[in-house]
Amino acid sequence: MSFKRREMVRFSAAATVLVASGARAQSWPARPVTLIVAFPAGGDTDAVARIYAEKLTLQLKQPVIVENRPGAGGAIGTAYVAKAAPDGHTLLYAPSPFVIAPHVLRLSAATRYSATEDFTPVIKDARLQLVLVTATSTGIRSVEQLIAEAKAGRTLSYASPGAGSPMHIVGEMLNKAAGVSIAHVPYRGSAPVVADVLGAHVPVGWVTPGTVVEHIRAGRLRALAVAGSDRSRVLPDVPTLKELGYKGIQVDAWQGLMGPKGLPGGIVRTLNQHMNEILKMREVVAKLISLSIEPAGGEPIGLTQQIVQDDERFEKLVKEFGIRAD
Structure with a gap:
């Protein structure tokens, strides 16, 4: 079995429903839910998180509060969620660089995390072209x-x-x-x-x-x-690099919702269902498009696959180009 296949099997298992978690999921949420954004207020990720928080508040019948924990290229807030209790009351809304950061940043013990091992994917909700x-x-x-x-x-x-x-x-x-x-x-x-x-x-x-x-x-x-695999809905007249003859260059940015490792399967299912419903709301789609963000959606496995594939691909590219962040 290849490394990529082993990673997919292991990571998918971490996000799979556990029968023993059912009772805990039934009582969730018991209090307000905190949605961590590991970047300052005002950016794309923060703006989209607040759209979802407003809608999830209505659906979960508990406040969903966006909390910004910026610093260290997003590692501070991301590591905070990685260490949080997997009870569904602390979630992470992250952009795709959260996968790249551990490969390019010199992280301390307090901010170190693994994108493939420390989180339970819920949904890939948005796609952004470069x-x-x-x-x-x-x-x-x-x-x-x-x-x-x-x-x-x-x-x-x-x-x-x-x-x-x-x-x-x-x-x-x-x-x-x-x-x-x-x-x-x-x-x-x-x-x-x-x-x-x-x-x-x-x-x-x-x-x-x-x-x-x-x-x-x-x-x-x-x-x-x-740089995406196809043209942007926002800029439909702009060619892809692939169309211009650079077939090996296909890089999409994305955003996704996840929880700490061990998030109960019932909570994952509930959040995924609510998010897919939100992503079909006309006013939400309009807001996302106004931010030049293309709605996505689907099952947790979609985000799982994206994280594993990106982790493997970008680890190699970072080493090949000798990329380090300050």
Whole structure:
């Protein structure tokens, strides 16, 4: 049995219903539920968590309270949930970099966690594309032109929201696939990336659509490509890297709900059912699309598979490119 298969079997078993947990699940929730977001208030992850918290409060008939515990690249809040009691009263709402962080951060004993071992997946609820953008003033009109200019000797760089982010990784994947060395410029978050790309202080930047879609529509920025397996619902006219000939570069960002390891199966089922119902609500879909986030959904196994696959893939890529975060 391959390593990946063993991981899938073990991780799936951790998220499977245990008969002995039924009694505990029936009395849940007995008090308010805390939904941890391991990043500051105001970002995409926080905004979406608050949408779900409002709806889950009505469905669970107990307050669902979003609590921000930022720091250490998300490791502080994530590790807090990993160590919480698996009783369904402390949950984690996390973006996909939570899988990458243990491979690129120098974590202390207090903040160390395993994405595949310390959590019980509930649902992958949202998908976010990664988009490569440039200011219209740069004159760069396509990925082909960007690569051609890099090969011709023009000094170029690309911005990302941080070392070790999915945007950093996809930037290095494009470098390798195209045979160029466009320099990486790491920022602390998406807002300064957008500001410096708008000002043409850095030629191109990798971000998520929500941070740039209005600038694209206003003609201030040009979207060159998205890195997902298919085109974005938010930016349907923008080609994928795969369409442009870079078939091995497919990186999607996502968000998901999970609890600590050992979360009872009855609680997992209840949360998963409620979340799937929420994701079908017209007003929720409208809010997500307004944030340039594509709703997902499905069974817990979907998030389980995503985490295991990402962990294996990004561990290799981080080592290959020698990526470390500050």
